[in-house]
Amino acid sequence: MSHPLRTRSFRLLFVGRSLSLLGDAAIPAALTLAVYLATGSTGDLALVLACAMVPKLLLLPLGGVVGDRFNARTVALTTDLVRCVTQLFVGAELLSGTPALWQIAVAEAIGGAAGAFSMPTVSPLIRGTVAESGLLRANALMSVVSSAARIGGPAVAGALVFTAGPGWAFVLDGATFAVSAALLAAIEVRHVPIPRRSLIGDLKEGWGEVRSRDWYWTSLIAHAAWNGAAAVLMTLGPALFLRDLGGKGVWLAFLQTGAVGLLIGSLVAGRARPRRPVLTANLGGALYAFPLCLLATHAPVGVAVAAYGIAMAGLGFLNPVWETAVQSAVPAHALARVTSYDWLLSLGAMPLGYALAPLAASAWGPEIPLAVAGLLVGSACLATAAVPGVRRFKASTEPVEAVTRTTGTPA
Secondary structure, three states: OOOHHHOHHHHHHHHHHHHHHHHHHHHHHHHHHHHHHHHOOHHHHHHHHHHHHHHHHHHHHHHHHHHHHOOHHHHHHHHHHHHHHHHHHHHHHHHOOOOOHHHHHHHHHHHHHHHHHHHHHHHHHHHHHOOHHHHHHHHHHHHHHHHHHHHHHHHHHHHHHHHOOOHHHHHHHHHHHHHHHHHHOOOOEEEOOOOOOOHHHHHHHHHHHHHOOHHHHHHHHHHHHHHHHHHHHHHHHHHHHHHHOOOHHHHHHHHHHHHHHHHHHHHHHHHOOOOOHHHHHHHHHHOOHHHHHHHHOOOOHHHHHHHHHHHHHHHHHHHHHHHHHHHHHOOHHHHHHHHHHHHHHHHHHHHHHHHHHHHHHHHHOOHHHHHHHHHHHHHHHHHHHHOHHHHHOOOOOOOOOOOEEEOOOOO
């Protein structure tokens, strides 16, 4: 089995994605600090964050259709250029000293819309540049970079915000998108063109691919529960730690332990060859129930921190194993649409968690929503073991179908 990085196209894709992931990881911290420092209003901050999230959620299914109709390389290159421009614009606004909130909000909305078209292309890009036997290792490499970016991104943002100003974090992110676009222009990606039909027909076909696989749609429910539970923890965790569990330093240690666990899980996934990958991945997701329930029952903080690290290692293992299973089993011509529904459910569950967690905590205290979230994610992930398709799904070494190769010219 040759290493994926020995393939030129994947190597260039990997470098470009690594740079853009690092730049993106610095943006959340820089954006929240920049908007709050500029306006002093949490309402204005919520508006900007909503402008980035809502277009992404609304356009994800359409992004999946576009990703299947056209070469994923072409779509990803275009969205990288759009996001390069929007991030450089926001950076220039912040560096001007008198940023206009509405202009930042519009730029973030455009960037969020571009993200809706970019996200479904990730799996087709990997599958189109890597041999079937190297998919798991390639996905694990991408997951390792994503995990490392989560650790290093906030540090980069902090260094830029407190030395040069938050605007430079956006300039850096824009530059990474420019480099990623240049590298995408130089690679070859295999692509299976789909017959031209109506947009509704394409959406129905993509949804039909989801519904026809019980292992897929039931796992999506479990993954949505995971993301909703994560939103509950991220909403209630800071106040809980600051008030009862040792303060800001312990909360940061909690988060960093999770980031390290995520990285370790990704590294393990690169060498693992589970016979039943979907089942094993979902069992890894069920580990997230432990830190939530431990926090809800006032367990020793050290135990909760360790449990969170283990739970995030489960997520680090889940992501590349799941992505490899999907890339191996879903026909290439429908892959972008199928993965767009995955992103839609996962991202859509998070605002629900953000909204419900404070309401439940104000009514019954933080322990109840944390316990409910823990039980929900644990039961949802474990319940997939009862699904015949999840139990029967075994690792495959054969391609799903033949694909045609396109050159570096736009489709």
